[in-house]
Amino acid sequence: MTTTAPEHLLRADGVTVRFGGLTALDDVGLQVEPGSVVGLIGPNGAGKTTLFNVLSGVLRPTGGTISWKGAPPPGKRTHHLARAGIARTFQGLNLFPMMSVLGNVMVGADRLARGGAFSLISGLGRHHREERELRERAMAALERFGVAEHALRLPGTLPYGVQKQVALARACVGEPELLLLDEPASGLSGQQMDTLAKQIRGFSQDMAVVLVEHHMDLVMEVCDHIVVLNFGKVIASGTPSQVRADPAVTQAYLGTPASEEASGGGRAAVEPTHGNGNGAAG
Numbered sequence: 037m038t039t040t041a042p043e044h045l046l047r048a049d050g051v052t053v054r055f056g057g058l059t060a061l062d063d064v065g066l067q068v069e070p071g072s073v074v075g076l077i078g079p080n081g082a083g084k085t086t087l088f089n090v091l092s093g094v095l096r097p098t099g100g101t102i103s104w105k106g107a108p109p110p111g112k113r114t115h116h117l118a119r120a121g122i123a124r125t126f127q128g129l130n131l132f133p134m135m136s137v138l139g140n141v142m143v144g145a146d147r148l149a150r151g152g153a154f155s156l157i158s159g160l161g162r163h164h165r166e167e168r169e170l171r172e173r174a175m176a177a178l179e180r181f182g183v184a185e186h187a188l189r190l191p192g193t194l195p196y197g198v199q200k201q202v203a204l205a206r207a208c209v210g211e212p213e214l215l216l217l218d219e220p221a222s223g224l225s226g227q228q229m230d231t232l233a234k235q236i237r238g239f240s241q242d243m244a245v246v247l248v249e250h251h252m253d254l255v256m257e258v259c260d261h262i263v264v265l266n267f268g269k270v271i272a273s274g275t276p277s278q279v280r281a282d283p284a285v286t287q288a289y290l291g292t293p294a295s296e297e298a299s300g301g302g303r304a305a306v307e308p309t310h311g312n313g314n315g316a317a318g
């Protein structure tokens with residue numbers, strides 16, 4: 037008997053993305069269950085960012101389907117996703133530079149604001165009680181991420197590690213069911229990465245997490261399930277220990293002779309690994 041799988045929050049089936057003659061993703065499948073942490077890894081050019089963009093609705097695949105709780109994805113704008121219960125962070129943080137840290141995080145609580153957080157923050161909203169509640173939620177999120185003391189500062193005046201925590205607070209304040217993290221460890225020190233690892237494990241008590249990340253030790257530490265891409269295909273999928281022991285993964289990271297991959301879309305051979313370091317990036 038076949039069973040549908042309503043337990044999947046997010047599901048990708050047969051996802052293919054072509055950019056002209058280049059196949060960036062080839063028949064990729066993925067499931068994200070509530071409360072799980074799923075990592076997307078692979079060497080440079082493997083298709084991680086492309087898959088992340090498809091999962092977050094930014095990029096429409098050439099073929100295949102994405103479903104969110106069994107239905108089509110809610111839209112491509114961040115606020116469409118947020119209202120459906122999907123939050124994301126960006127490699128570039130994307131904090132509003134002219135808005136205070138508190139204001140930035142209040143915007144993240146948009147899905148909890150009937151009139152929309154922007155109207156409340158701009159003073160155009162009529163729901164004073166709602167504004168107060170949003171402000172309290174945003175302050176609580178800043179407390180949770182240890183950056184409440186910076187609430188009234190502009191993001192650009194703060195150290196990068198603090199800005200990253202603000203971005204996480206903004207993503208989490210709306211109580212999403214799924215958090216998409218795009219290279220959350222980039223630019224962090226080793227100590228900041230340890231904190232991040234604990235935070236990601238903590239998130240999974242409330243929400244599922246998908247992360248694209250180059251820092252292999254972090255991925256191995258925090259993920260329940262890892263999907264390994266190479267040349268746009270899933271070459272391994274499983275628990276951290278299964279993936280670590282998979283010869284296809286080792287081979288992909290050490291580099292595959294270009295001639296063997298020549299029929300796979302014309303991309304250059306995998307570069308020697310960037311992906312097994314544990315130091316700070318950037």
Ligand SMILES: Nc1ncnc2c1ncn2[C@@H]1O[C@H](COP(=O)(O)OP(=O)(O)OP(=O)(O)O)[C@@H](O)[C@H]1O
Pocket residue numbers: 055058059060078079080081082083084085086087303
């Ligand atoms: N907009 C685009 N137009 C054309 N080719 C693209 C585009 N975006 C990505 N590609 C190509 O698709 C392939 C997959 O790229 P992608 O950025 O998804 O890989 P990645 O695994 O995220 O790489 P990295 O680890 O270097 O960020 C690469 O060959 C890349 O050059």
